[in-house]
Amino acid sequence: MSVSTAPTAKGLWRRGRAAVAVALLVVATAVFGALLAGGGEQGRYLDPDDASLRGSKALAQLLRDRGVRVDRVDSVETAESLAREGERLLLVGAPWNGDYSEAERLANISGDFVIVGDQPYLDVLAPSVDHDGQARLRSREPGCRLPAARAAGNAYLGGRTFEADGESCYAGSLVTAGTVTVLGSGEFMTNLRLAEDGNAALALNLLGSRKAVTWLVPPPVGAGELPGPGGRSIQELMPDNVPWAVLMAVVAVAVVALWQGRRLGPVVAERLPVVVRAAETVEGRGRLYRARRARTQAAEALRGGALDRLTPRLGLGAQPRADEVVAALAARTGLEAGHLGTALYGAPPADDAGLVALAGYLDEIERQVREH
Template sequence: MSVPVSPTAAGLWRRSRAAVLVGLLVVVTAVVGALIAGGEKPGHYLDPADTSLGGAKALARLLAAQGVRVDRVDSVAVAESLGREGERVLLVAAPWSGGFDEAERLAAIPGDRVVVGEQPYFDVLAPDIVAEEKVRLRSREPDCDLPAARVAGSAFLGGRTFEAGGTSCYDGSLMVSGTVTAVGSGEFMTNQRLAEDGNAALALHLLGARKAVTWLVPAPVPPGGEPVAGPGGRTIEELLPDNVPWAVLMAAVAVLLTAFWQARRLGPVVAERLPVVVRAAETVEGRGRLYNARRARLQAAEALRGGALDRLVPRLGLGSGAGANEVVAALAVRTGQDPGRLAAVLYGPPPSGDAELVALAGYLDEIERQVREH
């Protein structure tokens, strides 16, 4: 004999079934995520074992496919022991936190050395190369005779620029002096940028010239100081179970799904008029006052020049990867102005005072006006 379900029980099931479905979805997602993860822990910026956008596992796999052995190390002692094998490239990629003595030991390791970005004791790691000002990251042309740069073509470079008696490429953001190569930024080596332009070709030619690469990454350091070691010399991060990050992620997913479920019950979002309309001119003026209060003339000049170049390059019929020489030459033809003055305005040193900054802004406006009229 069938027993009818009471209206109260039926209503309770209708109200709770959404929560039950969300719970089941969270459980299934957690199980699938744990199976996919396989216990692998996240890495760090320019880490050859990291698969995130900022990591460099894709580059490490390309090197391995070409027969180049990649040894990931996080200590100077291991790098020294590998350096005695010979025929290796020492890569100091991510910002390294070693001391002066360790920097001297790294500099004494024989073989080629590639130093990426802003590193502590850069003058020790690259004694014949001088670090100069910063430039923004963008696609740049090599404009040099370095074989690796000629083969790669345009690459996503910028950051720190350098000066030395060696070979300068990509507007000074790549410098080769003897057996030392300095690169202003390692963004072109990351998983996110490796497939763009000639980034992969440039990275492979810089690191694949030898049979092996000693890839130095920083040791895990907590915000308070030295790595905290637990039983057996392992750090706290190594003692944590591998599934802890996934448990936190699944909890976040559950919270988001619950919020989405509850938000649907509240009905559609009601559009309201803003009490105040902020004009674009006021926003620009406010940002200018912030620059002035911080005396950030360098940042203000970079913003003015970057914005002007973004508007001028398409009007001149040039591509996004056009170099400084191409832009200056095209502007000189279009406006009839002196190329040297144009180069100083668009790519010169930052203004030393407010008057020079105002003059720079006015001259950039004048250049844009002449390009629009011609």
């Protein structure tokens, strides 16, 4: 006979979860659209005008408070024109997305350089600095004689490591080569990390050595846009009917979810048409072992089952060692320890007769344990 279950809270939830899923889909679509529209809110890495955790507005303000002029530029032309004004320091922080010729022009600007090492043309900007490896970002001791680092003390550095002819500080994540200083990471200069340890002191010592800083940032790209052919964004190249197609796809998914999520009635529990006895299952598995001549697997199954049944009776732990099991069995049954070890942990039988003998001996062991 079939038994019909009455509607319950669990059943109502199962029937209504399709509508909940559709509501969540609509909300997720709205959130995704909002993220696309305002993707720039996550912050611009090492930007002196960005007040987010990834930006560096706090450091720029500290430099200005010390009388250092900070000029934020996003082009090589502007950096070259500012270099003509006099003594300056050029900071290349976020990865520069210009081409090789622009990197060469940056390298030819006179003055001191501070370069965050994750740059595509580091070999052009700092030809005497070689990439050496990677180090985990954490608070590190200077470990060098560089005055800027020794005065700052511990700082949050790591990332890429380098080799250079000058000073090597913070496990190689800050190196100097003439007028060029290369950093493995600029995280210590972000608003998030600036107040930790000696991060602010190190940043001010490195960037405040000149009267002015030319702070180079990548050229702006529209929020949620990627540059396309001819300088146009992907959104500008996209056909006008694409947003409508996306909206239609969302509606279609919602309709299909409602259609497939409907239940015609309560769940019906039915009896199994066939009951298979455990003995038949064991016999069938044994025949499969025999057909494939899988004596090794059969022996492992026999031994594993015997150990699972014997271990609790012997009062041993969950994963006893082989010598502990053999010793406990020998003391309990009086059987020879060598025979017990061979039966439970020895090599697999060489033929079917040996497998049958092993099964019989394991049964004898279990009988002896039960009787004693």
